[in-house]
Amino acid sequence: MGRFDRYILTQLTVLFGFFSLVLISVYWIEAAVDLFDSLIADGQNLSVFLEFTALALPQIMLLVLPIAAFVATLYIFNRMIGESELVVMQTAGLSAWRLLRPVLVFGLLVGGLTGTLANVLAPAARSQFIDRSAEVQEDLTGRFLRAGEFIHPTAGLTVYIREITELGEFRDLFLQDRSQPDVETTYTATTALLVRSPAGPRLVMFDGMAQSLDRETGRLSTVTFADFTYDVAALIAEGRARGYDVRELPTALLVRADAGTAEAMGLPLARMLFEGHDRIARMLFAIFPPLIGAACLMLGHFSRFGVWRQILLAVVLVVPLQVIWNASEATARADAELWYLAYAQPAAAAAITLALGLLAGSRRRLLTGYGRRPRGSPEVPA
Template sequence: MGRYDRYILSQLLVLFGFFSLVLISVYWINRAVDLFDSLIADGQNLAVFLEFTALSLPQIMLTVLPVSAFVATLYIFNRMISESELVVLQTAGMGAIRLLRPIIIFGLVLATLVSILAHVLAPAARSQFNDRSVEVTQDMTGRLLREGQFIHPTGGVTVYIRDITELGEFRDVFLQDRSSASSETTYVAQRALLVRSEAGPRLVMFDGLAQTLTPEDQRLSVVEFDDFTYDIAGLIEAPDSRRYDLGELSTPVLLAADPDFAAEQGFQRKQMQFEGHSRIARAIFVLMVPAIAAATLMLGSFSRFGVWPQILLAVTLIIPLQITWNAAEAVALRDGGHVWFVYAQPALATLIVTGLILWSMRARRPRRQVAA
């Protein structure tokens, strides 16, 4: 690796890391706000919130890294043009392919990183995220452990706890169950405990009474009790077995698309195959992203007015690539579609890079003087 390659790569990696950190922070904060509303408001603690936000990072990185690589490459080559470094290198005899060699190496590094994220880290994080979501959904403790508030853990049920001791004992408990249309029961207890059993969580109340109102005849029945167990497992609406989603399945499973497994999980085979091939196509595409930015700016030269036309062209070239991806997804998933259309985007990106390189080489080729 020559001095030029090391210089460009070092600059690219530094700026790529900086832009990635900024963009990931922005996306992470946006994601964290949504998770904060759904978790903290549901009674979960800060540790659960941080765990969920950390598990969302691999998917955020998959979205952000290509953008960071594109912006970093534009910045580096724009600076090289403004400081006449690119003109000097081209005058010294460096061709377009030689100038793009560190960009291709950077693209290979980026493609490797995206492949690891897409095939390993993102599915593992997604699987863990879904498992923890089920656990949090089934955790009625987080929903009930809020003292001094009237809460509604599910429809027709209202719970109020005046105080919670350090040992986890509830003081002055009010529970109203209006889930049945034939009766309405209100429980009042001096203290209560939340215990776990094989059949699910139970609320054990001590020294209280139960008032049952029958709406048909407006009859009120009052029963005092020393201890009473209220089954709150029925308040948890969760399936016996969790279904998978496409994002957490491994790439070999997606590519194989076993018909029995797909039918069991409610997937279509073409959906599974498209998801698997899209992970491969994404890694190929990001290889071309920095090359498009660099090759486009190589079309320009030093100018006091800058190279904004070339930058605008580079950004414009990304738009049809995104349109191609959306169209390929629609075609691949429709009836009779083929999943191989997912590779249309990286193929078009390769054609664009090839065309830009040929255009740059032709623009730099000296014209022959015509003899008079």
């Protein structure tokens, strides 16, 4: 790799890191707000919140990296044009394809990073996210029960606890169960404990009373107890079989999936195939946005008014690529035979890059007069 390649590649890498950090922060804050509402507001501590936001980072990075690479390339080449560096390089005889070589290396690096995220880190993070979500849902103390507040964890259920000790003991418990249409039961207890059993979690109440009201007859029955066990397994939906999420499955399994595999996992075959091939397509697509941005800016020349037309052209060419992906996803997920549409976006990006490279090369030859006979020079006989 020559000095010019290292110079361009270094600048692209530095700016790519900066723009990636900025964009990831923006997307992370948006995701963190949603998680904060669902976790902290439900009684979970800060460590759980930070863990969930960290598990969301691979998916955010997967979305942001191609954008950051595209913006970094536009910034670097715009600066090079403004400082006449690109003009000097072109005057020195560097062709358009030669100028694009370090950008191609940069695109390959971004593609490799995107491939690692899409095929390794993001599925692993998604699997861990689902497992931890199930554990948090099973944590009745953290999710539903807060001292000094009336909580309505599900329809027909009201819970109040005066105090929760450091050991997890509930003091002065009030629990009203209106889940049955004809009976309303109210439990009060001096103390209670949440315990686990093979059949699921149980709420054990001590020194309390149960009042059952028959809504049809209006009859109230009262029973005092020394200890009573209340089944909360249905409340927190424990025991339900954990389903598969297509985003957590390995890529190799997805691209080789058949009807039997899809039926066994309870997932649509078309969605599995598209997800697997889309991960590979994302890796390929990440190579081309930097090349499109650089090739568009090479179509212009130094001007005190800037190269905003070329920048606008680059944006106009890149934005429809997302439209292509959206249309491909909607079509391929409806028909398993159309999984190859996952590669429509990188194929379109490659075609645009090739066209821009050829156009930039032909424009340079026209501007430098390469291949044309100078005026007044004798013709060379055939």
